[in-house]
Amino acid sequence: MQQPIKSLPKVTIVAPVFNDWESVKFLLAELSHLYSLNSLNIIRLILVNDGSTEECDNKELKSLFPISIIELNTNMGHQRSISIGLSYCNDHSEGENFIIVMDSDGEDRPIDIENLLVEANLHHNTIIFAKRQKRTEAMWFKGFYKLYKYGFKILTSHHLDFGNFSCIPSKLVPKVVSIPEIWNHYSGGMLKSRIPHKAVGTDRGERYAGTSKMNFHNLVLHGMSAISIYLDVMSVRLLIGALFCSVLVFFGVLTIVYLALFTTIPIPGWSSVTGLILITILAITVLTTFLILLFQLNQKNIVRYPPKKFYKDFILSIKSV
Template sequence: MPENFVIIIPQFNDWEALNLLIQKINADLNASILENTTLFIVDDCSSRERTQPFANFGGKEIKVLRLYRNLGHQKAIAIGLSYVAEHIAADKVIVMDADGEDAPSDINLLAQRSLQEPGKIIFAERNKRTENLLFRSFYVIYKLLFKLLTGKVITFGNFSLVPQNRLQNLVRVSEIWNNYPGGIIKSRIPYDSVLTNRAKRLAGESKMNFVSLVLHGLSAISVLVDTTAVRILIFSIFMSGVAIAFIIFIIFLKLIGNATPGWASTLGSTLMILMLQSFLISLFLVFMVLQYRSQQHFIPAVHYRDFVEKVDTFS
């Protein structure tokens, strides 16, 4: 029996690119997948109305879920997943962007790997990026910081395949509300990846500026904030040990008479103040995280309905 696919596409004012993407899905998706696919578009409360009808879709149907307010890309994905988990029978769910930078042909690769790894979420790992040198440089820095602060490696974005047997688990992971790939890493749901090349935007201008990119990176790190806080505390303790060693050395120089008058006491007191400040701030951060873990969290599968305005179907 053929598997049912649902492609979740969050979009905000990207109607032109979305129409071109539908045409590429028709052309690039394997026929056996396309004919059993539903397009599920999450309209993130676009400020511009759709002026053109949707391109003819070669699959089953197009559904458009409109949100009451603009929530951002990650939350739109979480709501789309939650709605599909409750209302649409799907064996495989694909998450991809509307701008065309996630190539529809790569869905075939994700589906193929999913057959080999049926119990895992499959991500599209970027083998080659098309952005400018500045963006790629900051992306490398982001991956290094993510590894340093969380101890995890992140080499993928939102483009992924979620099997039906993991969907109900995923929509109860509160962290996907903040960052989808980070939430999956935190949840310990098993995942794998396939190498893909990022395509070029089909139409319009990217709404992602430098500030947005920084916020997106910080949101991914914040999902693993408990690990990050402990790592910062350990680093603070290590640096405090280094500071104490310097203070002991300064005292030794002062005792043998080799320290410049006033220099030893100034440097020693400065190191002591910095050591205490960094340690206390790190300790406060750890306690804040522990307090946060004791609170009730936002569960997408339970709370998503508050943001859904309507769902329209186009055949």
């Protein structure tokens, strides 16, 4: 097994996999090529098998560096698979300097790992995320993705323009796996944690094999998972917005009543009824949002456990290749 240049930072890569073993073979080939060129010092690759229903012959997974496969006992989804992989790295460190989180389908390009590492060395104690500069998805996907980003910004006042592809300094891993929110949404949880982070522009790669599993249904669930992390902030903003609209409608109705009683200006009969209906709707909205906010604040009294506390419950086995 070829030994890379010692001055290069040691890297562990965590990649979730679900029925995409053909892509994994291409990923291993690219990573091994970079390893052979002494561009990356990969000390291990951790594949988190997210309950795949398709079997894979481990003998076909060839690389120039060690591979570990964490078999999950059920399908958990990408976000939770990442949390489990990071929690495992936290408990079983191999002396790596950085941990790379990436997809195994080729859309996160291995060649961009070098750029993430360069930025990580320039910005110590900072998590470096890859931000897609150029997207190649269908137009409908791009459109809904933009709506999601704008909606997230309006509801949370934060700008989430990066995904899972990231470089984590090893000293920050214990903090990362102590964040309960990463269980539902890795990048959203990191954003809320206020751990220093920086986004670096990268291009989206093409899938090695097969088709993307990100459909409209999964896109909506992914977006809602990110927004749910900020449910308390979102509830406050919606409450303020509903109250503001209620005040406007209330004064609008008062104006209509004044014009009808004290002036000779003709007022349509349906205008007052419409105003009352709007007030009723807004009142219900305010009450509902207020109750959601109270529920969310009450949830803060409940201790939420981070992934590092329970991740082992979802591991079926761990194999070395």
